[in-house]
Amino acid sequence: MYDFKKIEKKWQDFWKATQPFKAINNSKKPKFYSLIEFPYPSSQGLHVGHPRSYVALDIISRKRRMQDYNVLFPIGWDAFGLPTENYAIKNNVHPKEITEKSIAKFKNQLQSLGLSFDWSREINTTDPKYFKWTQWIFSRLFENGLAAKEETLINWCTSCKCVLANEEVISGQCERCSGEVIQKQKSQWVLKITKYAQRLIDDLDSLDYPERVKQQQKNWIGKSEGALIKFKISSGQELEIFTTRPETICGISYMVIAPENKILDEISQHITNLEKINKYKQEAAKKNDFQRSQMVKEKTGVEIKGVLAINPFNGKEIPIFTADYVLANYGTGAIMAVPAHDERDWEFAVKYNLPKPMVICPEDSQNIELTKAFTGNGKLINSGFLNGLTIEEAKKKVIEFLILNKAGKSQVNFKLRDWIFARQRYWGEPIPIINCKECGFVLEENLPLLLPEVQNFQPLENGESPISNCSNWVNTKCPKCGREAQRETDTMPQWAGSSWYFLRYLDPNNNDSLADEEALKYWLPVDWYNGGMEHTTLHLLYSRFWHKFLYDIHVVPCSEPYAKRTCHGMILGESNEKMSKSRGNVVNPDDIIQEFGADVMRVYEMFIGDFENAASWNTKSISGCKRFIEKFFNLNNILAKQENIRNEFLILINKAIKKVSEDIENLKFNTAIATLMDLLGQIKATNLITREELKIFIILLNPFAPHVTEEIWQKSGFKKTVAEQSWPYYNEELINSEKNEIVVQINGKIKTKIMADPDIDKSELINLAKNNKLILKELNNKEIIKEICIPKKIINFVVK
RNA sequence: GCGGAUGUGGCGAAAUUGGCACACGCGCCAGGUUUAGGUCCUGGUGGGAAACCAUGCAGGUUCGAAUCCUGUCAUCCGCACCA
Secondary structure (H helix, E strand, O other), rough: OOOOOHHHHHHHHHHHHOOOOOOOOOOOOOOOEEEOOOOOOOOOOOOOHHHHHHHHHHHHHHHHHHHHEEEEOOOOOOOHHHHHHHHHHHHOOOOOHHHHHHHHHHHHHOOOOOOOOHHHHOOOOOOOOHHHHHHHHHHHHHHHHEEEEEEEEEEEEOOEEEEEHHHHHHHEEEEEOOOOOEEEEEEEEEEOOOHHHHHHHHHHOOOOOOHEEEEEEHHOOHHHHHEEEEEEEOOOOOOEEEEOOOHHHOOOOEEEEOOOOOOHHHOHHOOOOOHHHHHHHHHHHHOOOHHHHHHOOOOOOOOEEEEEEEEOOOOOOOOEOOOOOOOOOOOOOOOOOOOOHHHHHHHHHHHHHOOOOOOEEEOOOOOOOOOOOOOOOOOOOHHHHOOEEEEEHHHHHHHHOOOOOEEEEEEEEOOOOEEEEOOOOOOOOOOOOEEEEOOOEEEOOOOOOOOOOOOOOOOOOOOOOOOHHHHHHHHHEOOOOEEEEEEEEOOOOOHHHHOOOOHHHOOOOOOOOOOOOOOOOOHHOEEEEEEEEEOOOOOOHHHHHHHHHHHHOOOOOOOOOOOOEEEEEOOEOOOEEEOOOOOOOOOOHHHHHHHOOOHHHHHHHHHHOOOOOOOOOOOHHHHHHHHHHHHHHHHHEEOOOOOOHHHHHHHHHHHHHHHHHHHHHHHHHHHHHHHHHHHHHHOOOOOEEEEHHHHHHHHOOOOHHHHHHHHHHHHHOOOHHHHHHHOOOOHHHHHHOOOOEEEEEOEEEEEEEEEEEOOOOOOOOOOHHHHHHHHHHHHOOOOEEEEEEEEEOEEEEEOO
16 A cells, blocks of 8 residues: 555655755765755745746756765745735735745645755845845945946836836736836936846857747847947037947938937927927826837827937938837937838838938849838948948948047947846845935945834835835934935845845855855856746846856856756646636645645656646646556565566666666656656566666656655665665666667558667668568569668668 | 747657657546446557558658758747837
């Protein structure tokens, strides 16, 4: 009788007592650092999606230990954040209390899965001993000019009453609560991730990340090369624009300034239709980014009367418009419009009846009439001395001209914007900055800077953090001059603590530095980091940025944190939809463990489908894995006294070792399990298993189903535990010595199969095939035109 | 619109990377054990009477294509007026 409850409890208690999965900091063994994204402990508890990633790296970690690596597989809690705070407000309790409860629940659930975490290194981002170092890193960023308070356009979630990073805005809505997001001018703490944009792109090349992750990060950073060009305005000011097409400078039809661009105020006294312009500005401010993009087809704008721009290349006067299809926070917030060679400008020019002069002509057709913007390759026309040049040549010439005339230069721009690093909420790390009227922003010296106790966690109506009501916390003395000063009341965003957590695992109790130098040297970089695709442009990018900064200030020994990244697919509900409370299709892992046990649950999650693709949950299908584990459990009943592997199983078992070993490395857990199911079936059919056969089978299955394998190991009288065994080797020669089944085709159609030795030579093999009865008959009276022979695989006779 | 991915039995999916399409599992069918079965065991299970036909669709390359190329359709994910 397979009493999984008893067995699993027994082994979990054993692991708790003996701590066999503890990583050693000063070991001579080769190290292996495997990392999962540490969970956000929500009050709902674990989701069946969580274990997919955890079990996968648990399997890899367990295998590595058996391969004699010193393995670090740690766990912790990313516990600051909005959901907890919202829950706290709703239920009128302290977020700290909820966090503690949620962590206890998560911990319980994770332990019931038999994951081989090193629990002695558990960390918690809300622990002052931890966030002391989050604040410390912020201080270093500040000292190095990478953290600064800036007046910028920010995304404001009207429901969370909180600033959001660009990465947190999904289709104009808040990532967390789906509330409406509007644009607002606000003075904000930002981290200058854009200074690292180029390096964040370049260093991707050296990393073992999935191609789609690299692509997504590159696209998000969005590098584009072009030119910055200054246009004199008739009123005396200058209008600076960014373009990737400087060679089209003679095709300019008009200029556009984004409605939020401050230059509009600077030239306002020269504008003759100011009222109309201001009205347009107001309307544009009402629209959020999402609404703007919804109106892609409906371009709007107003001509700014009374001012003209002057083309620095040919001195021509150009009308200026303001239109919200130009974004204020990309480039310079203004463009030169070349309708003939830009689709958006074309649309606008058509709508407002503006000229569309053509300056690039496709090489094969001349004097064509444009019916839409031409963005292809060609030669320059109507462009003075640029005429006849290719686009590339003209680009160079124009930039040379601009530099010579001090009217511009080449320029690289990134879509990536600086990381808005402040939230007007309570449950986060306080930003350790004191604002002194005399000295400006000064760093707090006594870290950690703790959160003040407040009565009410609700954000204030004026959009400030509830902390700002705590006057005895806010008001302090300037550490520099000793005068009255105020503390910053914003807290850090959720992404702060997770940007460096993998460093703290190396030395979680260190009070003098974020981690010991030797430990950093030994363990870094993370060897294998698995996580979700959804963090590609958030956490993964942010933590690469922080790590590079820490490398630059000589805190960490390498410039990239994660050597290898893999991504798991989501687990969907039975009807192929995301699991969610509102759909009512959430599967609770506790129920599954209760009914089937952790081992079956683990095996099922790994068997469910390709690890990297989404898979839909199907509780019925678990029974296949349940049968498999039960059959394995019962192997004990047919265990023979005989020691060695039987001859007829030698090759099969060697092949299985190879397949399971390789599949685990390639995240093909589903086929590894299929291999084991197959092997089990074949052995069982003989109604007998030898001790060595069982031994190998147990070791291969152990990473997937650690409890039941330890149990059978012990029951069978093997020494020590499975976890202490060495991962088995396979004999490649033996595998290759197996007779091959060779398919014989005629004109590509399968006729028969023959068995042949693996080292038989080609002509012999062909003769063997030709002399096969069936083939002899088929070839009768036919002329062989071609003989194709692929050793070990196939023979094909092409006949007439 | 741009970027990425996927498309194979009733279902989840395999296919040594150009060489036996559908391994393994679910479900289903038949038989057996059982007082009973949401248990266990055994066998069967793409279509077609067959030659043959089948990997979203249409072409192409090849002795040979799920796999490579061209076009096309569908679904999913990410970004979205980025000049």
